[in-house]
Amino acid sequence: MQILKFSQPDFDEKFSILANRGEMDMSEVMPKVASIIAEIRKSGDKALCEQIARFDNWEPKSGSQLKISTDEMKQAWDKTDEKLKEALKIAYERIKAYHEKQIEKSWLSYEKDGAVLGQKITPVDRAGLYIPGGKAAYPSSLLMNAVPAIVAGVGDISVCTPAVSGEVNALLLAAMHMLGIKNAYKVGGASAVAAMAYGTDTISKVDVITGPGNIYVATAKKMVFGDVNIDMIAGPSEIGVIADSSCNAHNIAVDLLSQAEHDEIASSFLITFDEELAKEIEAEMMSVLATLKREKIARASVENKAAIIIAMDKAHAIVLANELAVEHLEIATNDAWEYLPHIKHAGAVFLGHFTPEAVGDYLAGPNHTLPTGGTARFFSPLGVNNFIKRSSVIAMNEKTLRELAPACMALASAEGLGAHELSIKVRQ
Amino acid sequence: MQILKFSQPDFDEKFSILANRGEMDMSEVMPKVASIIAEIRKSGDKALCEQIARFDNWEPKSGSQLKISTDEMKQAWDKTDEKLKEALKIAYERIKAYHEKQIEKSWLSYEKDGAVLGQKITPVDRAGLYIPGGKAAYPSSLLMNAVPAIVAGVGDISVCTPAVSGEVNALLLAAMHMLGIKNAYKVGGASAVAAMAYGTDTISKVDVITGPGNIYVATAKKMVFGDVNIDMIAGPSEIGVIADSSCNAHNIAVDLLSQAEHDEIASSFLITFDEELAKEIEAEMMSVLATLKREKIARASVENKAAIIIAMDKAHAIVLANELAVEHLEIATNDAWEYLPHIKHAGAVFLGHFTPEAVGDYLAGPNHTLPTGGTARFFSPLGVNNFIKRSSVIAMNEKTLRELAPACMALASAEGLGAHELSIKVRQ
Structure with missing residues (x-):
């Protein structure tokens, strides 16, 4: 598992590889x-x-x-x-x-x-x-x-x-x-x-x-x-967890593994500003890993795709989480709600010590189809919105159209669209 | 200009070519x-x-x-x-x-x-x-x-x-x-x-x-x-007008031409159940056409892409308009609002005799970037929605998680995802 600390000289370079993990090469298929x-x-x-x-x-x-x-x-x-x-x-x-x-x-x-x-x-x-x-x-x-x-x-x-x-x-x-x-x-x-x-x-x-x-x-x-x-173009599943010393290291290790067990190419990211906690969670992950039915898949994911990221402090952790723009973001701290206003990019945010990502996968209520690979920067969870469309409605009356006519005709004329202009004029 | 009457034997066949006008062949470019x-x-x-x-x-x-x-x-x-x-x-x-x-x-x-x-x-x-x-x-x-x-x-x-x-x-x-x-x-x-x-x-x-x-x-x-x-993949612009004898034929002719002048491959469709009106509007179009600055473009569009569709009655006109799912739909009748509940597919709907499409192009307020080629079946006008994204928020507490645990663990287990199940169990 990759461990990245903010102070290491190649941090930006290595972190940006994680942040740009999303691109899918479709050319072969x-x-x-x-x-x-x-x-x-x-x-x-x-x-x-x-x-x-x-x-x-x-x-x-x-x-x-x-x-x-x-x-x-x-x-x-x-x-x-x-x-x-x-x-x-x-x-x-x-x-x-x-x-x-x-x-x-x-x-x-x-x-x-x-x-x-x-x-x-x-x-x-x-x-x-x-x-x-x-x-x-x-x-x-x-x-x-x-x-x-x-x-x-x-x-x-x-x-x-x-x-x-x-x-x-x-x-x-x-x-x-x-x-x-x-x-x-x-x-x-x-x-x-x-x-x-x-x-x-x-x-x-x-x-x-x-x-x-x-x-x-x-x-x-x-x-x-x-x-x-x-709806969206989705890649492998992923989780990010921001945790501090108030969390239960064992529980967070299990949460990270719950993503890893999905797929060899699923990603799990821990972001913390507590280096001791990072080591503890890593050790817990390795020990729980050996007990999983889907150990082989989860181990491949952990070895190749997981990362522990040591941030400078809370503010830095938020910056990094926004840059990763993960599908699932757990905030396992006592002050989880304090983070929410600052989280800009994430498919779903899981707040506090009793909201493991799995509860969202099944029955919390929100959708589990979420943008992956950093696309939470611009895609949204699947929702009712994906199954509707909008039509604009416009109704003018004689008086309104007359009031707007000069401006409308000026713009149509400036764009060189004579019939547009005429369609206003004939109604005066 | 093509004229299609509901009673002609090849109506369905010819109309379906219009309804399926949207496909873009990108293979060459x-x-x-x-x-x-x-x-x-x-x-x-x-x-x-x-x-x-x-x-x-x-x-x-x-x-x-x-x-x-x-x-x-x-x-x-x-x-x-x-x-x-x-x-x-x-x-x-x-x-x-x-x-x-x-x-x-x-x-x-x-x-x-x-x-x-x-x-x-x-x-x-x-x-x-x-x-x-x-x-x-x-x-x-x-x-x-x-x-x-x-x-x-x-x-x-x-x-x-x-x-x-x-x-x-x-x-x-x-x-x-x-x-x-x-x-x-x-x-x-x-x-x-x-x-x-x-x-x-x-x-x-x-x-x-x-x-x-x-x-x-x-x-x-x-x-x-x-x-x-x-936002969407947009093709050439288009207008559909449902008109009855209450409309001003000259004005409707100008509206149809205001779409035709955009582009040689823009489409203008008149839908009416009044055959006399259809003839009148067609004659008006041909006479106005000759006066346009962009006559050449508009004429090519009218000759190759425009259609007058004679529907059986009002209800049939609505069915046909929904099948065409046009970008701009004008309803030029005295009872335009009666149509609105039945219009399912259109980028924007322009109601009544004083709402020419051009007013929507410039300054009515709604967006003029609209789905074309029948994609109003599933795409929406450009809007604020295209520049935002949603994140789900979930916060459970110890008691809620305990109540949901049996159902959540049963589903995780049935899907064979052990770490998912465990992430709930460790929090009990």
């Missing part, structure tokens, strides 16, 4: 993804079935075999352990309650001059949710993508998830039942993104595609962007 | 844009100067020659005709007042169980605005891009605009002065997008790039998306 997209656009379901046979170890014969029936979902729900059903319901209710607070209202402003101006909010007609599958099937990802779409009022929601050997994770199916998903398909990767972006006989063309995925999914989302909207 | 971006990333200002020499008919010697001084802006303002200064000020005030209504507030929710959940809104640190130049320099585009960034609270705003033969349009310079722009550069096209996305010695790397442009600019924006955020 892009030609492959381009040909997957081209095949789907040309041959629809037929291409989908062929691609699944190539990548997912089963051979659907036709588009209809890709559809997951609502019966399958119900059966999976019925077979689900009661404790898990209850957990899913709690998560659903809390995520729903949070996202309902994000609903943006349409508004109209009746101006003094008689004009009416406004902004109308409308849900998109159709949303497509991509949920990764295979070994790591995450029902929580389905909840986090579906609930904001449901809350936004999207009428038609499609879900695509890969079915390795034709099988879909039972808990994912159960979650589909709980959420009332009607249209779900056993399709993964770039194929799924292409099918939802352009439509096939089986899968409807959608307006917005959201959801996490590997480099193929990320590249496909970037390539279809503009023909549909997408 | 993509390699050129990729190499422009690669050059800028490799050689910064040097590459910028070379590219300008190649495309813009002047030869800057170094990065410093690209910068537009605030003196130049002030001189341009001082020389500007008083009437135009006044027009710019009116536009600025109205656009600002509208966008201030879009400001989203950060919020915190103090939950009954003691948890605190919230959403923090922060402006991006740096925004880059691209303003087309050359023959058609539009100061209005600068206002429409800069004002939402200013209202959002962006601290560092850069403007790039091409300077053909080294000259920038005087009114654009004057508008820069009025807006207090400090960092503006004589750089255009894909070069400008690349420079703002990745930074050079002269031009700072930004977080968000907005602004209109040709296919090179659109392609560059798509290619840098993910490394920065962008």
